[in-house]
Amino acid sequence: MLVYEHFRASLLQLARTPAYSVITVMLPAVIFVFIGTTITESRTGANVVMASFAVFAALGVAFFQFGVGIANGRESPWEKFARVLPVSPVVRFLATIMTATAFATVAVGLVVLTALLLTDVGMSESAWLKLILSVVGGSVPMAMFGIAIGYWAPPSAALPVANILYLAMSLGGGLFVPPTSMPGFLDSFSRVLPTRHIGELAWAAVLEQPWPAVSWMWLGAYTVLFGALAVAGYRRDEGVRYR
Amino acid sequence: MAAAARLEAVSKSFGGTRALSSIDLEANRGEILALLGPNGAGKSTAINVLTGLRRVDSGSVMLLGGEPRDIAVRRQIGLTPQESGVPPTLRVREIMRLVRAHYPIALVDEELFERFRLKEIWNRQAGGLSGGQKRTLAVAMAFAGNPELVFLDEPTTGLDVEARRLLWAAIGAYRQQGGTVVLTTHYLEEAEALADRVIVIDRGRAVAQGTVDDIRRRVGQAKVSYKGDAPDGLPGVARATVAGGKVTAFVEDSDVFVRALVGSGRRFEEIEVRRASLEEAFVEITGEEPS
Numbered sequence: 001m002l003v004y005e006h007f008r009a010s011l012l013q014l015a016r017t018p019a020y021s022v023i024t025v026m027l028p029a030v031i032f033v034f035i036g037t038t039i040t041e042s043r044t045g046a047n048v049v050m051a052s053f054a055v056f057a058a059l060g061v062a063f064f065q066f067g068v069g070i071a072n073g074r075e076s077p078w079e080k081f082a083r084v085l086p087v088s089p090v091v092r093f094l095a096t097i098m099t100a101t102a103f104a105t106v107a108v109g110l111v112v113l114t115a116l117l118l119t120d121v122g123m124s125e126s127a128w129l130k131l132i133l134s135v136v137g138g139s140v141p142m143a144m145f146g147i148a149i150g151y152w153a154p155p156s157a158a159l160p161v162a163n164i165l166y167l168a169m170s171l172g173g174g175l176f177v178p179p180t181s182m183p184g185f186l187d188s189f190s191r192v193l194p195t196r197h198i199g200e201l202a203w204a205a206v207l208e209q210p211w212p213a214v215s216w217m218w219l220g221a222y223t224v225l226f227g228a229l230a231v232a233g234y235r236r237d238e239g240v241r242y243r
Numbered sequence: 244m245a246a247a248a249r250l251e252a253v254s255k256s257f258g259g260t261r262a263l264s265s266i267d268l269e270a271n272r273g274e275i276l277a278l279l280g281p282n283g284a285g286k287s288t289a290i291n292v293l294t295g296l297r298r299v300d301s302g303s304v305m306l307l308g309g310e311p312r313d314i315a316v317r318r319q320i321g322l323t324p325q326e327s328g329v330p331p332t333l334r335v336r337e338i339m340r341l342v343r344a345h346y347p348i349a350l351v352d353e354e355l356f357e358r359f360r361l362k363e364i365w366n367r368q369a370g371g372l373s374g375g376q377k378r379t380l381a382v383a384m385a386f387a388g389n390p391e392l393v394f395l396d397e398p399t400t401g402l403d404v405e406a407r408r409l410l411w412a413a414i415g416a417y418r419q420q421g422g423t424v425v426l427t428t429h430y431l432e433e434a435e436a437l438a439d440r441v442i443v444i445d446r447g448r449a450v451a452q453g454t455v456d457d458i459r460r461r462v463g464q465a466k467v468s469y470k471g472d473a474p475d476g477l478p479g480v481a482r483a484t485v486a487g488g489k490v491t492a493f494v495e496d497s498d499v500f501v502r503a504l505v506g507s508g509r510r511f512e513e514i515e516v517r518r519a520s521l522e523e524a525f526v527e528i529t530g531e532e533p534s
Contacts, residue, residue, distance in 0.1 A: 005344040009333060016332035016368075077328030081384075084294050085345045086317035243298055 002087055006095035011102065024064050025103060028057035029110035035176065037118045047123055047206040050115035051131055052175040055198050057107035058135045059170060062142035063149070063162040065100040070150025071158030074237060083242070100143065108135060123206055130205035138198030141219050144226035145194070151233025169195045194222040246305065247272045247392050247423040248293050253302030254447075255288055262288040264447035265302065270392070275414065275424040277438035279431070279521075281529055285447040286427040290394055293425070294322055307392060318346060321385035321393040328381070331370025335361060335380060338369060339387055346388030358413040359383040375406045382410050386417060393417065395426040399433060411436055431521040441521070445529040458524045465497035466519045471511030477503045482527060493519055493527070 014021040032053040039049050073079045082092065115121045123131075146162070153161045170176060172186075173195025179187055190196045197215035204211050248270040255263040263285050270276045278286045291297040292304055295311030309316040329338060339361070343349035356362040361383060364376055372380065378401060385393045398414070399407040414424060414437060428434055434441050434455065441458050443451040451458055461481070468491045474483050479495035490511075494500040497516045504511060 002344060005341050009330070009337065009341045012337060013330050013332045077325040078330055080296065081322065081324035081328050083296060084317065084320070084322045085342070086314045087345055088314060242296055 002091050003094050003098070006087070006092055007098045007102075010095060010099045014099070014103070020064075021103070024060055025107045026110060028053050028060060028107055029114045031056075032111050032114055033118065036115060043120045043122055044207065046115065046119040046121045047127075048178070048203055050111065050119070050121050051134075051202040051206045052199060053111045053115075054108045054131065054135050055138060055173075055195070055202050056170050056175045057111050058104045058139045059142055059195065059198075060166060061100050061104040061107055062139055062146040063166045064146075065103055066096070066143050066146030067149035067153070067162040068158050069096070070147060071153055071155045074151070074241065075155050097143075104135075104139060124208065127205055127208050130211070131202055134198065134201035134205050134211075137216070138194070138201065138219060141194050141222040141226050142198070144223060144230045147230035148226055148233050151230065151237050169193055172196070173199050175199055194219060197222075245272050246270065247307060248425065249303075249305040250289065250292065251303045251305075253292060253299045253304065255292060255297065255300050261447050263292065263299075266444070266447060266449055268442055268449055270423060270425050271440075272391075272423050273418065273421050274439040275418050275426065275437050277434040277441045278425065278427045278444055279429075279434055279441055279525060280427075280444035284444045284529075286444050287396065288447075289444065290396055290425070290427060294320065294394055318388070319391040321388050321390040323381045323385045323395050323398060325396065329369040329377065329384075332368055334366055334368050335372075336365045338380070338384065342384050342387045346390065349388050350386065355383060355387065358386070358416065360409060375402050378402055379406060379410065382413070386413065390422075392423045392425070395424060397428060398426055399428070399430065407433075431525060435521050443525065443528050451528050455521055458528070459519050459521060460495070461524050461528060464519060465494050465500075465516055466523060467492045467494055467497055467500060467514065467516050469511040469514040472509040474500075474504065474509075477507065493523065 032050070036046070036049040036053055039045050112121075145165075149158060149162055149165070172190055173193045174182065174190055175195060179190050179196065179199075182190060197218040200212050200215040201219075204215075246269045250263075250266055250268040252265045252267060253263050254261070254265050266285070266289065268278075268289060278289060280286050288297065292299055293306060293311060295306070295317070304311055307316050307319050311317070333341075339352075339355060350358075352365075356365075359379055359382070361380070364372060364380070367376075369377065369380065378399065382395060382398050385395060395414070399410055402410070411433070414426075418424060424437075426433075426437070438455060440453065441451075441455055442449050443458065451461060453460075456464075468489065470488050471490060473485045474480055474490060474492045477492075477494075477500060479500055481493045481495065483490065483492040485491075492500070501514070501516065
């Protein structure tokens with residue numbers, strides 16, 4: 001299976017560049033230790049903070065794996081070689097998604113594991129399932145966003161751009177500081193960010209409340225918008241590099 | 244002989260620069276074709292167009308009876324990655340596993356060991372290989388899928404003599420089995436040693452093509468140098484230079500020339516006759532040193 005071979009090769013490469021992969025995977029769990037474990041007066045509070053960091057962890061993979069990975073790949077001679085190999089771009093893209101999924105699973109898993117070990121988290125099975133679905137669903141538009149960064153940002157700028165957007169959107173979306181404690185104007189701004197709506201879904205899940213349908217709609221709209229940006233960026237790059 | 248790859252009236256510009264200018268080029272099945280030319284002449288663009296990395300502005304491209312972007316066609320070609328184009332953290336065996344997974348009847352490990360001596364570096368990460376080992380790996384990657392047609396971009400640049408001979412032998416053996424090779428090189432010695440046919444590319448056009456001998460004939464088969472009078476008016480002189488009493492003449496037939504030189508009563512001493520090199524032909528055709 002060619003998908004598996006490409007997936008395997010990219011996992012091996014990532015595993016052997018720990019400076020990049022270990023940080024991406026562990027950073028959310030490490031920050032969670034410092035922030036999450038201090039807000040544990042109630043089980044509900046612990047659940048909410050864990051949910052926020054689970055989203056934060058998945059976002060990191062979307063930004064770095066797709067954003068920075070694609071930007072770097074655009075200029076690499078290896079990418080040029082791989083294009084001549086008899087393999088469809090769809091297969092290689094699927095392999096990229098598999099790699100990102102594997103990474104996100106580990107990053108989110110570490111946050112959950114840390115929370116289980118150090119805090120009083122706990123919820124029903126259906127709440128866990130809904131949390132997972134929120135994180136997976138929210139990752140779709142953010143992966144599109146990462147791809148758009150990857151194709152639009154110049155390769156040398158992709159890492160700082162991804163870093164800044166990653167932190168700004170996480171902060172703005174209320175993943176570090178609950179939106180309820182934001183001043184009014186910030187809260188209004190926060191409500192247009194995709195990260196806020198991923199958060200809303202994840203929080204509703206752990207609070208065992210029904211999902212706010214409007215957040216799914218926002219994410220659907222963002223998927224279309226970022227998807228279009230990603231496709232436009234891809235086409236533009238193809239036009240410059242392989243026209 | 245059937246063509247394995249062909250460019251017909253292909254033009255390609257980047258910005259305002261014309262990389263290929265209505266070029267015609269054909270590689271026959273079972274031959275080793277060398278593309279020669281100065282830097283920026285269009286050799287790499289020609290390869291990029293043939294392998295489907297670039298689209299043409301006008302003209303047509305044929306690769307193994309099909310179109311370069313067709314996956315079924317690409318299963319029958321191999322290509323060297325550029326310098327440093329190999330993932331540094333992957334081991335040689337992992338790279339070979341990935342490359343070979345794309346081809347229906349790839350070479351087995353033993354064949355790779357035998358032809359490219361990959362056994363010693365099989366478990367090493369590519370980033371830690373010496374320049375020569377990287378180059379050998381890159382060439383082996385082009386052959387690993389056992390394709391019908393292989394494109395080699397500067398296959399032995401920077402290699403020591405021994406490594407170069409090893410690759411030449413591997414390339415020669417592949418051709419013996421009926422494989423077709425299109426290579427770019429700036430070692431004229433390499434073209435002379437390997438190529439059945441040479442195409443000289445200059446400013447996006449094929450300015451000369453033929454066997455190594457044909458190309459050499461463009462400047463005359465022999466180079467005659469001596470101190471003495473200018474050879475003006477002597478038979479078969481393709482080109483001659485006189486500098487400080489030293490004459491260098493490229494002639495079609497050295498016997499005829501020398502006989503005429505003696506017969507003309509001109510003054511000459513320290514005469515030297517040797518076969519013209521492809522390099523000299525190259526300078527003559529393009530007006531530039533090869534690079």
